[in-house]
Amino acid sequence: MDRAQIDQVRRFNRTVTERVGVLHDHYLGSDRPIGAARLLWQIGEEGQDVRRLRERLGLDSGYASRLLRSLEADGLVTVEPQPSDRRVRTVRLTAAGRAERAAIDGRSDELAGSLLEPLNTAQRARLVAAMADVERLLTAATVTLEAVDPGRPDAEHCLRAYAAELGERFQDGFDPARSLLPDPGELRPPRGEFLVARLHGEPVGCAGLKLPPGAPAEVKRMWVAPQARRLGLGRRFLAELEARAAGHGRTLLRLDTNKALDAAIRLYHSCGFQEVPAFNDEPYADHWFEKRLCSPRSPRS
């Protein structure tokens, strides 16, 4: 990693925490402790389970409970047991709570505005564009890839979403029964691997690797959730799968895809895959690709 890059990141951190931090305290610290304000904000308009709330904000259960009671004492929220499971409690904003939340919202807007305010139009546009880039790439950097068993709930969630999306995007829908999709066992070691990508704990993508004995390795069921697109996740999946296939001694990786998936096709091209004649009878495939792998190396240089 580049020294100049590290320095730039550090300067960025310093400037941003200073500037945003000071204003943050100025605007949001005014009324009520930030702990309470964050909680109030996270409850949202529709209400939340206490458990979920705690999890999202990473709070200790005792601490969360105390905060909730202080908000309750101020008449901003009501807490009542869920009908279905009376152990779980649901928080809802009262009218006063909604008003308070709107006020916090307004102050957040002011904060954002005060960052832009001293700048002229061109500078504003440039700052906002750069912020969008930073945000997108930092989000990309928080996504984690993990090899899991394809039978796990989050893996299955991704696979269902994958099938649903194919059903929507293919001209004639998608019937898993007609397809050559591997059964989960083929994507489980030692016959394959299965990766799940997570963002803040939520599964946002998956990719399978089939390692049939005596045949080239194959990419299967690669999917990225709509909210996680444009983060370079597809490219990252491919790089990771290539590394793993190479780690298993494979020298060729291949895949098939449907003509409706144009973004995927562009991705394969730009990742160095070459289009080749059909190597299977997959009825939903229109294009077949392969890529020759180098000898095993670390997953990312």
Next chain:
Amino acid sequence: MDRAQIDQVRRFNRTVTERVGVLHDHYLGSDRPIGAARLLWQIGEEGQDVRRLRERLGLDSGYASRLLRSLEADGLVTVEPQPSDRRVRTVRLTAAGRAERAAIDGRSDELAGSLLEPLNTAQRARLVAAMADVERLLTAATVTLEAVDPGRPDAEHCLRAYAAELGERFQDGFDPARSLLPDPGELRPPRGEFLVARLHGEPVGCAGLKLPPGAPAEVKRMWVAPQARRLGLGRRFLAELEARAAGHGRTLLRLDTNKALDAAIRLYHSCGFQEVPAFNDEPYADHWFEKRLCSPRSPRS
């Protein structure tokens, strides 16, 4: 201000504080309270006056003193009175303090590295570039402009720096006695105005406005410190002076400049100034500009 822009800024704030904040705690919170760590860091290799230190970090004098004593107790710093003024005390790092500071430094590097680490080369380059943009523009937004008396120390500091720079850049040096530069009285209300730009309290630029009765308003002594260039400060000075001139009922603003100041000349062109024939006998001037002003409005739209 644009709703979409505000939203983008808020998303940015959320993502950055989350991502950087978590890692910050992870890497820097390990060893000693952040207050102490920040102080240790700010002391720097050469040592500092306690007063300066406090000012930079915005600490209460009592609090700073306490932190210093705790560092002293750990053998990381020594505090001793300055010889010249024994009320002022100077902090210096001991060998152990230097080591600790280096450790903090290393962890800051790790933090920066961990932000980049999951990204590929192209993404890294893009992130770093966007961060540089954000940093530059946020810095630009922290610069404040203030109308001050040109006799004040920070104003005089700028004027000295201005003259020194002209001396360096003009082919034959710069002798203030030969120039038509106004005396400070001409840049003081009601005969004129004088602006100083400040970044974190330090003066980083100045610009004067001459309002001679019966003659067009004139820009004088505009200067931006090297460390504050590329922040759009010149453009901002001009906009502010135009607004003030218009506020005084003036409809024409003019200025002269030397051919060595090419960046300034580009600026005048791009801000809507037209080159005109010489309107004075300034021996150091090679170009003369003027701009017609609209009716008074708020300084910035």
Next chain:
DNA sequence: TCCATCCTCTGACTCTAGTCAGGCAATGCG
């Protein structure tokens, strides 16, 4: 029915960060 488990709440703590009022020594000005 009993027991383990889950979810939330309570009380008793701790640690940081920071404020405020006053005190002491060094300094500078008249």
Next chain:
DNA sequence: CGCATTGCCTGACTAGAGTCAGAGGATGGA
């Protein structure tokens, strides 16, 4: 020389943020 000012230090506080252990009701399975 006397006195106000400056710079730093100390003690006494406060508030926020969070931890930990345990209590107690609700639930589900054996």
